[in-house]
Amino acid sequence: MNFKHTLTIYRKELMEVLRDKRTIFTTFILPIILYPLIIVGFNSVMMRQTKVLEERGATIAVQDSVNNEISHRLIKDLASIKNYTYVPYDKNTLQHYMNKDIQSIVTICDSLGSDNTQFFKVFITYDKSKDQSKIVFDKLSEQLSKTEKELQQERLQISGINPHFLDLVDIEERDTSSAQKKMGMFLGMFLPYIVIMMLFAGASIVAADLVAGEKDRKTLETLLVSSVGRTEIVMGKYLTIITLAMLNMIVNLFSISFSLQFMLANQSKEMAGVALPVNAMLILLIAMIPLATLFAALLVSISTFSRNIKEARSYEQPLMMIAMLLGMVSFIPTIEISNLLALIPIVNIALLFKAVLINEYALSHILITIFSTLILDVIAILITVKLFNTESVLFRTEEESGGLKALKKKPQNIFNPYSGIVYFTIALIVLYYLGSYWQTKDLYNGLIQTEIIIIALPVLILLKVLKLKPKEVLRLHNPKLGSFLLIPFIAISASIIVSIFSQLINLVFPFPEKYTEALNQLFKMNEAPWKVFLAIALLPGICEELLFRGFLIRFFEKYGRMWSIVISSILFAAFHLDPFRFLPVLLLGFLLGYLAVRSGSVYASMFSHIVNNGLAFVLVTYSNFSWVKFLVSEGDNMHYWLIIPATVIFVISLSVFHKVTAKGENICVE
16 A cells, blocks of 8 residues: 555545535534533523522412421421512412422321320422422421521420430431542543544544545546555545544544533532643543544445445444444443443443543553454454445446345345445344334243244245245255264364354353353243254254345345354344454354355354254253253353364364365355
């Protein structure tokens, strides 16, 4: 790659973007003006409105059912509240209350204790949904509590007891946090969410225009025939997006921070004069760079894949929603950054942001956050370069995009990446809502219903509707006997390797105890062993392979066999809705995809899947048998020495499988 050419493209794109006055205004000027107006203005309006409500006062109806000296004292003290008017309760009071002429009703009753001591009960009727009513309730409660304490002290004095007798335990607050830390906690709660959104918005403003926009303007072809290579073009556009996204984020971050600092200083004397944590801000800016590069790479990929700006915007929406939901993790008070959470993109930045602002973070959190995001960056950039170098993607037509017209013309047109993602998303939503409901209601029957009704049946129905041949599409071909006999060796050895890999993950990032217990419940259902095997091994092996290695993998075969296996494996791992098992399931997906594609038969991956799940079932169900204890140590963990023979058997059996399987399979469905 020629960096000089990359910089030339970068300067060209940057200058074109910066020539646009609307971009300059929305990226730099608007945040500087908008946040002070919104935050400071909103705060001023809120304070003024609270004062107006207090000055407006209220009309209170009083119903005194006791009518003695104490009840008169309570009413007299309530009357000392400024701007409040009291009227006696009568037959029209409820109607006045419904008409909002009366804001609250105070009812005083009494009762006798076991020693005939008189106690008073005060009921305050008010509308909790109204701000003014809540203010009224707070003032009445405060005054009644004050009068209660005075009456207690008077009674104690009459009885010759120290008036402070009831103050046996005096609770006083001793706050050890500094004003700086309080500000960090306040900013860390919602600032990460806003900054992540601003970073995404800043990147998306230009990303769609840089490739999809050039397709609309018919200028991309001119750029492609220049002497600059495609990788250099991609990198130039990529750097442009990062630059503008970071500039937009920095302007927003400081504008919001200064506005909030001003608002907090006005609300609390303690916060007055507290400076922004500059060091923390610098650390966060450094940590935000990998996230900016990740957003840039993803958005360039979307822009490259899209046929026009309109299509690019529609693809950006789901990504923005994911970023928004993950960024909201900073609002959850009990979640703090850990080494495990530092691996999850966006979540790691949001929690790190919060931790750095209150100065409670570890260097490992920053390093894991940066490097894990950088790994995703590299993958995303490689995908972008691959897309940009694929003519069928760069100049995708309406027919190739899988629209309804193209589908009517030729049903096989359904097998395109867009339709694959749409189908997967629908299946995932149905699994989350309907499958989870079924399994929560009845785990055993819910698992069976999920596999058959949600996972397998829709695939067969869709193929029937489209009049496509299931045998051809789903690879329902008999595999060669020699290759099929190798499957148990491959599956068992792979299962051991993946299990030990999971154990290592558990050592570094311990799984929650409740999660492990819930996972074991799958294997210990109150059903006959053959029924449990059916639910967790046989049906998943058949139904999930029909969906992922038979059906979904077809949608991505235009990118080549390797990428179709990789993408279907990622979807397979995501479909399990289990972040703790994502990597092990992903590895299993790679193997199953390879077995199905290489042998040309989905029966090969079905058999391997059943053996894998069946092995887990046997090891957990029969863990007390001596022959199982030979393989498993305490806590149902595999012995680590098994990794050596398992690796040897896996490599040998897979090599033999590779030799005996034929390559002559059609890549795409015709």
